[in-house]
Amino acid sequence: MPHHVLLPLGVYVHWPYCARICPYCDFNVFKAKGRDAEAADLARAIVADLEAQAVLTGPRELVSIFFGGGTPSLMDPDWAGAIIAAARRLWTPAADLEVSLEANPTDAEAGRFAAFADAGVNRLSLGLQALDDAALGFLGRNHDAAEGRRAADAAARAFPRLSLDLIYARPGQTTGAWADELAAAIDLGAEHLSPYQLTIEAGTAFDRAVRRGVFAPPPEGLGADLYDTTQRVLEAKGFEAYEVSNHARGEAARSRHNLVYWQGLDYVGAGPGAHGRITRAGAREATEAAARPADYIARVAHAGTGFASVERLSPVEAAEERLLSGLRITDGVAFADLAALGLQPDHPTVRRMVELGLVAEDARRLRATPGGRRVLDRLSTELATVSLPIEGGN
Numbered sequence: 001m002p003h004h005v006l007l008p009l010g011v012y013v014h015w016p017y018c019a020r021i022c023p024y025c026d027f028n029v030f031k032a033k034g035r036d037a038e039a040a041d042l043a044r045a046i047v048a049d050l051e052a053q054a055v056l057t058g059p060r061e062l063v064s065i066f067f068g069g070g071t072p073s074l075m076d077p078d079w080a081g082a083i084i085a086a087a088r089r090l091w092t093p094a095a096d097l098e099v100s101l102e103a104n105p106t107d108a109e110a111g112r113f114a115a116f117a118d119a120g121v122n123r124l125s126l127g128l129q130a131l132d133d134a135a136l137g138f139l140g141r142n143h144d145a146a147e148g149r150r151a152a153d154a155a156a157r158a159f160p161r162l163s164l165d166l167i168y169a170r171p172g173q174t175t176g177a178w179a180d181e182l183a184a185a186i187d188l189g190a191e192h193l194s195p196y197q198l199t200i201e202a203g204t205a206f207d208r209a210v211r212r213g214v215f216a217p218p219p220e221g222l223g224a225d226l227y228d229t230t231q232r233v234l235e236a237k238g239f240e241a242y243e244v245s246n247h248a249r250g251e252a253a254r255s256r257h258n259l260v261y262w263q264g265l266d267y268v269g270a271g272p273g274a275h276g277r278i279t280r281a282g283a284r285e286a287t288e289a290a291a292r293p294a295d296y297i298a299r300v301a302h303a304g305t306g307f308a309s310v311e312r313l314s315p316v317e318a319a320e321e322r323l324l325s326g327l328r329i330t331d332g333v334a335f336a337d338l339a340a341l342g343l344q345p346d347h348p349t350v351r352r353m354v355e356l357g358l359v360a361e362d363a364r365r366l367r368a369t370p371g372g373r374r375v376l377d378r379l380s381t382e383l384a385t386v387s388l389p390i391e392g393g394n
Contacts, residue, residue, distance in 0.1 A: 007279075008094075009060035010260035011087050013046060014271030015072035016293060019104075023140040023205035024167075024198060028273030028291050029070050035293070042271070042293050043079035045300040047086045049270040049289075052304035054090035057268065057278055062091035064098045064257035067121075073103030077112055081119030088120075098161075098256035100125055105151030106143045113158040123161035123255075125194075126152055131184050132177075135170050140205070152188040163192035163255065168226045170198055171215045175222075175229045182233045191253040193239060194246050195230050197223055224374065231370070243329045244373050262329045264322045264337065270306065272296040277321075284318040286311045315340035320384050323366070327380050332360070332367030341386060349386050353379065 017032035017039060032039070065087050067080060084099055100123040101116055103109050113124065128148045130136050136144060143151070155162050164185055168178050185193060200206050200217055209215060218226075231241055239247035243262060248254040260267050269276030269287060272295075276287040289306040290296040296306040313321070319340040326333025335344055343350060345363050353359035358372035358379050372379050 006059055006061040006092055008063045008260070008265050009057060009091055010064040010066065010257050010265060010267035011050065011062065011091075012257070012267055012269045012271075012274055012276070013065065013067045013072070013083055014069060014269065014274040014289075015042075015067055015075050016070040016272045017074055018069065018071045019074065019106075020140065020142055021205075023209070024201065026201035026204050027070070030293065032071070032074055038293055038297070039075065040079075041297050043075065043082065045297045045306065046083055046270045048304070049300050049306045050083070050086050050090055050268065052300075053268045053270070053276070053278075056280065056305075057091070057266065060091045060266070061094050062087060062097060063094045063265075064100070064260055066099075066257040067101040069102055071104055071109075072101050073109040073112065073116070077115035077119045080116060080121065084120040096256075098123055100163075100255070100257055102127060103151070103155070104141075104143065105148040107147055107150065110151040110154040113154050117158045122159060123163065124155045124159045125163045125165065125255075126155055126190075128152065128164045128185065128188075129167045130170070131181050135173075138170065139167060149188065152190065156189040161192070161253065162190045163194060164188065164190040166193065166195045167198050168195055168230065169218050169223045171218065173218065173226065175225050178226050179229050179233050182230065183237075186234075186237050186239075191249040192247070192255060193234060195234075196245050197227065227374065241330070241370075241373075244376055259329070262325045263331075264325060264333070272306070274306075284313045284321075286313055323384055324380050327366065327368050327372075327376060327383070330367070332362070332365040334365050338366065341384070343383065343386060347386065349383060353383070 014028065016028055016030050017035060018029045019032055021029055021031065065084060080101065099121050101121045102125045104127050129139055129141055131145045131148060133144050152164065166185060200210050210217065234241065234247045238249050241247050242254055243258065246255060246258060266278050267276055268278065269289060272289060272293045273291040274289045278285050278287065287307050288309045290299050290308040299306045319338050322333050322337045323341065343366065350359060354361050357369055360367040360369055368376060368379060
């Protein structure tokens, strides 16, 4: 009898509460103050939601659990432990199961790192964002640089794996200062760095400030120079840019959970506003949970899952998602996964991108070159809007 191989599955848990809302954030977040009773109800609802979704997915190999937010490091570590235990019970945990938790580097949260490690978290994603007090003040963070360094040190002791988030393209930032900041972050001992370019998202406090003329985002040319500085500094220190904004020291240090997204694997989303992708009866389904915590808790109580919507993706929609996520990683995406878009190695648009040096010459996979990753949004859009095979094409 052949051994039945379980399909991999990731679990994303959204914990929506924050001590304060950052001015650049456009995630589904809520002020934590005065919500203690609701938070306890939410933790129980997440477990119940996972139980209901396990019926939908059937048996799977659990490869990652990711607590995002919001600020999941504000939650009671016992609740995290209960959610992790439920996921391990509902699906078959991989031998190298990755359990990540996002945290802010305040002293108060760092004091709970050991308890989260005891609860089963083995990878911390620390929202350092900057190592400069003025920059942290501008970004609306509730920690200073010294606190950030202490938290990184505590995290490196408490967890087997540590990732640091940093934000660049801040007003007035120079390439030299950014190179120094990256080097200082590397010295904190992380094996994974996620440097993100500051984007002004519609409806955020920063969006309103830019429109009022309070500050101006850096010109596009400087953003590109800072991106190039990121690649150069991190590559020299042994970090591979395996994804546009993610750099790892060796393959084992890559974010297993993010690769679930970028490789087009299935994942369950639990918690307010969480998104999921589940393949059922040969079709990919997009799930989205109710956004407000009270609505989510009520939905779980009455319907089993917290879903506000479930959409069956057409083959073209599913292929477009594979294209947009797969091009973000160095491995790219198999042409076989893009059949519904009519994209093949000999497609005129693919050939043109190869000639422009934006796409690699590869008969099996569509891969962006380093040059292609610099203009990934435009490249992805152009490839995604390609029509089905041209007349007479094959």
